[in-house]
Amino acid sequence: EAAVTQSPRNKVAVTGGKVTLSCNQTNNHNNMYWYRQDTGHGLRLIHYSYGAGSTEKGDIPDGYKASRPSQENFSLILELATPSQTSVYFCASGGSGTGGDNYAEQFFGPGTRLTVL
């Protein structure tokens, strides 16, 4: 069973502060993703990675950085948090060739609820 964990699960931050969201996967998947979920927008891709040391910009990268120091770990960094970044953030691993018959399946973590005051 795929396992993706996220920490923290809930976070309250102040405007202008730095926030780091962490994601760990034990599936040995090359690809990892960060999404945010907002009502009316569905899931939107922020950053993704093809493997350790690589990060790529997704559809809404502004205000976010990402770091992939190892196969297992993928972090999302908000250097200067703003209230507009209040959201639920999901990390996922997989995509393309990783899910057996469902070869492109992505496996999602439990999510992090971030509130920026």
Next chain:
Amino acid sequence: GEKVEQHESTLSVREGDSAVINCTYTDTASSYFPWYKQEAGKSLHFVIDIRSNVDRKQSQRLTVLLDKKAKRFSLHITATQPEDSAIYFCAASWDMGYKLTFGTGTSLLVDP
């Protein structure tokens, strides 16, 4: 870039009836179309997908139809059960799943 529109924001059916959720996409290069389910307060998980080399795929009570000419795909759920109640997201990819563009989600409520 790709845009995926999910037409029904909410859908309510009676238990045992069928439910249909429709999505359209813009990029003719898209070739992979998965569906994900999110139960209340939980994360997303994969339910079914379809690739552009076929126009229909069935898995138990779920069927996905793909109309490439109309750039439209749909999820059909037969004999709905209360546990089918969830938000369903469609998605599209031009690179066979490396990068997904999601729709805005359809909240399906199955009344017992």
